[in-house]
Amino acid sequence: MATNRTYDQISVGDKAEIKRVCSENDLLVFAHASGNRNPLHLPDTDWTGDGKIDKPVAPSMWVGALVSAVLGNILPGPGTIYRTQTFNFHDRVSVGDVLIVSVKVTGKKPDGIVAMDVLVTREDGTSVADGVAEVTAPTRTIEYDSSDLPAVLVERHRHFNRLIEVAKTLPSLPTAIVAPDDPNSLEGAVMATNEGLIRPILIGAATRIQAAASEIGVSLDGYQLIDIEDESEAAAKAVALVHEGKVQALMKGHLHTDDLLHHVVKRDGGLRTKRRISHVFVMDVPGRKTPVVISDAAINIAPDLNTKVDITQNAINAALALGLEQPKVGILSAVETVNPAIPSSLDAAILSKMAERGQIRGGIVDGPLAMDNAINVQAARTKGITSLVAGHAEVLVVPNLESGNMLAKELTFLTHAEAAGLVIGAKVPVMLTSRADDGRARLASCALALLYDHWQTNGAPAAVHVVEG
Structure with missing residues (x-):
């Protein structure tokens, strides 16, 4: 649940930050959302033309977009409206880079406007980008649960x-x-x-x-x-x-x-x-x-x-x-408990024990597991299953x-x-x-x-x- 801070609750010197790892999926989603399909920013492409797959770099505005996550989610939070933003980009971001995105309140202006310094660094402190943002802060408290946001499927193989x-x-x-x-x-x-x-x-x-x-x-x-x-x-x-x-x-x-x-x-x-x-x-x-x-x-x-x-x-x-x-091997059945009326659950339990005794080698075997708790961690937790395999098969x-x-x-x-x-x-x-x-x-x-x-x-x-x- 995200809760904002109103204009009256914000003080000069207030800070907030998030940590984000750049992934290949981030680059693909951003390419679709922005329409920028520059091959320099896309995985699995040979943008240099030398016959080899080149390592992509993140678009600078993807880095900039991370600042809006701090502003929209934390400080000031839900209800914030962007007014102005400047950026200076000092270095390129690659897949796997861990970024620290931070904002600091530097001033409060009339009409609910808040000025902030913006900084993006790697974990080692290397500066990636900095700038100044001005936003209109919310005037009333807003709580928002973003857990219902629809998931995005990136169809990649x-x-x-x-x-x-x-x-x-x-x-x-x-x-x-x-x-x-x-x-x-x-x-x-x-x-x-x-x-x-x-x-x-x-x-x-x-x-x-x-x-x-x-x-x-x-x-x-x-x-x-x-x-x-x-x-x-x-x-x-x-x-x-x-x-x-x-x-x-x-x-x-x-x-x-x-x-x-x-x-x-x-x-x-x-x-x-x-x-x-x-x-x-x-x-x-x-x-x-x-x-x-x-x-x-x-x-x-x-x-x-x-x-x-x-x-x-x-x-x-x-x-x-x-x-x-x-x-991690999940032996599937209709249920995750041994039921003599369901032969596959008996077989699963026996196979699991055989693996423990070295009669099946090379993997971690557990069963019986139903499909949901074999592949979904939350489903396994909900049903109280403690296993190295459950949720991770x-x-x-x-x-x-x-x-x-x-x-x-x-x-x-x-x-x-x-x-x-x-x-x-x-x-x-x-x-x-x-x-x-x-x-x-x-x-x-x-x-x-x-x-x-x-x-x-x-x-x-x-x-x-x-x-x-």
Whole structure:
């Protein structure tokens, strides 16, 4: 609750200040609000033209706007009206800078006018800006609760952008792409090839693949293409290339998931390992501090407890490959208490205890948790849940395929999340996306496969620095 100070309550020498950290989201919101889209002030841009992403600097008027937060919220507070403002800008502000914004009353004039000195510094005292403000102070007490102010969603996919950038630093992954014979699947393969993420072998009906290439306006000169009309036979050939050592990953094109996985999971000649295969969705949800991993939403329809052990371990491994240290894993159910009438709550409790005993490794596992208290701190506090995971879950293990599939699609279409998909537990990573997914989703899936392959090979992630706090 903000309470103001009226003209009569203000004295010369009164002071107020706030502390503010400059973030990339601040720059994007200000660009939209002001209409100033100078690339110098925008993240993820190459404004120098040297082919590298340049570090943005904050617009000077964004810094100036912080002064109004002190005036409008604290001194004088609600009801204040700006009259004049001067600024001298001494230094530029970068993302991550911590600013101290202060005002000091220097005089009181007739008609309710208050004069103030304005100062903006970094925490170390370095001057960023100073100036003089004059405001009309309120004449009556006003209390205002700003908690109902609508939230602003900044639709950015910073996590995938950075995962892709990190993956580009690694050696490209030889990849068999099965039936890339529609524009979306072929475009994703071409994008990943151009970014240096994969070295593709296209397997499928050559006439349809060429037609798709013509539709998106790309040339397949230089691409290795194995002409196999039947999609099942193309999938079998892709698996055979793994055994021959010619590829280290598979990528699903425009064919049914079952047609590809049938050959992956075959007992003879497939790509089975001792662990049950499962699928992970890695979601880049705007506003979340880390990617969100969801499993299993594509392969195991109604997993039993033993299968859930492998699903959980596979999901933890995927999170580790992304650079999440000791990922926080929420085992989801409809409730956050153990209820014998709800089997998923029993499984969740057992999985949590198994993790405590080292039967599941690499993450902090807790359950059962309902969706709200798994991801929202306030919801967890309201229900009295004390847990390292509750409110902070980065990995969500769902009770069954239906719930996982609905959760992933709700995040995609309601929160504007981007999704990458990967099958884990086979001898090589399998990029598994929906046939309707666009090229961007397939590009992100390639980055995920490359990062996972690196983690498997080296025992350490290549992407530790991609997670933002």
